[in-house]
Amino acid sequence: MEIAKEAVAGGADWIEIGTPLIKSEGMNAIRTMRKAFPDRTILADMKTVDTGAMEVEMAAKAGADVVIVLGSADDSTVLDALRSAHKYGVRLMADLISAPDPVKRAVELEALGVDYVNVHVGIDQQMVGKDPISVLMEISEKVSVQLAVAGGLDVESAAQAVKAGARIVIVGGNITRSDNVTEAAMKIRKSVDSPDSVNIRSRETVDQEIREIFKEVSTSNISDAMHRKGAMKGIHPLVRGKMVGPAITVQSFPGDWAKTVEAIDLAKPGDVIVIYNESKDVACWGGLATLSSLNKGIAGVVIEGAVRDIDEVENLGLPIYTSNTVPNAGDPKGFGEINAEITCGGQTVKPGDYIIGDESGVVVVPKERAYELARRAKEVNKTEKRLFDEIRRGGTLSEILELKKWEKH
Numbered sequence: 001m002e003i004a005k006e007a008v009a010g011g012a013d014w015i016e017i018g019t020p021l022i023k024s025e026g027m028n029a030i031r032t033m034r035k036a037f038p039d040r041t042i043l044a045d046m047k048t049v050d051t052g053a054m055e056v057e058m059a060a061k062a063g064a065d066v067v068i069v070l071g072s073a074d075d076s077t078v079l080d081a082l083r084s085a086h087k088y089g090v091r092l093m094a095d096l097i098s099a100p101d102p103v104k105r106a107v108e109l110e111a112l113g114v115d116y117v118n119v120h121v122g123i124d125q126q127m128v129g130k131d132p133i134s135v136l137m138e139i140s141e142k143v144s145v146q147l148a149v150a151g152g153l154d155v156e157s158a159a160q161a162v163k164a165g166a167r168i169v170i171v172g173g174n175i176t177r178s179d180n181v182t183e184a185a186m187k188i189r190k191s192v193d194s195p196d197s198v199n200i201r202s203r204e205t206v207d208q209e210i211r212e213i214f215k216e217v218s219t220s221n222i223s224d225a226m227h228r229k230g231a232m233k234g235i236h237p238l239v240r241g242k243m244v245g246p247a248i249t250v251q252s253f254p255g256d257w258a259k260t261v262e263a264i265d266l267a268k269p270g271d272v273i274v275i276y277n278e279s280k281d282v283a284c285w286g287g288l289a290t291l292s293s294l295n296k297g298i299a300g301v302v303i304e305g306a307v308r309d310i311d312e313v314e315n316l317g318l319p320i321y322t323s324n325t326v327p328n329a330g331d332p333k334g335f336g337e338i339n340a341e342i343t344c345g346g347q348t349v350k351p352g353d354y355i356i357g358d359e360s361g362v363v364v365v366p367k368e369r370a371y372e373l374a375r376r377a378k379e380v381n382k383t384e385k386r387l388f389d390e391i392r393r394g395g396t397l398s399e400i401l402e403l404k405k406w407e408k409h
């Protein structure tokens, strides 16, 4: 309710009651919003896939103005939903989320008579890099039904969507999870009203985007995004500083520091050297290796094993995370492997996996899922910022999360 009020203050014309809210609170979510916002258009995202007439009737009677049916539902469901919509004086929007051929289906849905077609890329799809704009462009050339668009839209993509022919721009997370909802809504409003004034930046490479996001979020956000996995055990910051980069791995043996130091020469700028060395009592890393790493532009070092020359490495400032410190070193004998799969801090680390370190510790993100987990961590980060803001205004975490209500039964 608070978020809706703030979004309306920022210029939102419609309020979408999202599917998760409907699943949580049922038709009461619609009734409550209707009562609080009598002059706004209420969109009920029912995502109906069967019993079209019944679900439209429920939403209409609760106070919705527009009801969403799944575009990929059977024609019989769409048609009966339409009959019900006409009977109860509401409009029907068909949502193309996950439609196998969205362009073809949009044409069919227009012929069936829906009031709007929503070109929608779902939240999980966004996390793996999909966005709705290119499909929207294709569809807007083929149909004249009013088009809505949804799927991770921000100031830039909202402007692109309007230019591509969208009449309704549905924005979720970039408003609702902002720490200043009113301001976020105002910015979207401005971009929708004057899309030509928005500067569209060229996209970074995927690798740049991953690094940027991991720099913004915390290891705690990432671990949450990984369903509480990925954190190294027993590895703590020795020289503090945010560390982000792909791993170059080293498997080494007690008292042997040859491979740990040779890895510096193989590493590329921005890499993180991750070392497993069995010994807590003989150091495999020290001041000279740290200075060499700085010369190579290495982003940081993680060591299950021991580090020495602590005064020196602290002054050098390269982020180092380790399990132990000890004064004595061994000899460079040359046993071990560089860039093999290793275990460090109880986590499997493969070359190229993303390694992120901060004050809470170190997490390992498998390279195959780096983009997705970066995006999911950013969503976690947005939610936390919003919660932070709500707690700052008064109240406690358990009140705001309604912990008692959501405890497992």
Ligand SMILES: O=C([C@H](O)CO)[C@H](O)[C@H](O)COP(=O)(O)O
Binding pocket: 016, 018, 019, 020, 045, 121, 122, 123, 150, 151, 152, 153, 170, 171, 172, 173, 174
């Ligand atoms: O419909 C939505 C989603 O499927 C969950 O129900 C969202 O409201 C819609 O995607 C807009 O949200 P963002 O993608 O976060 O902008």
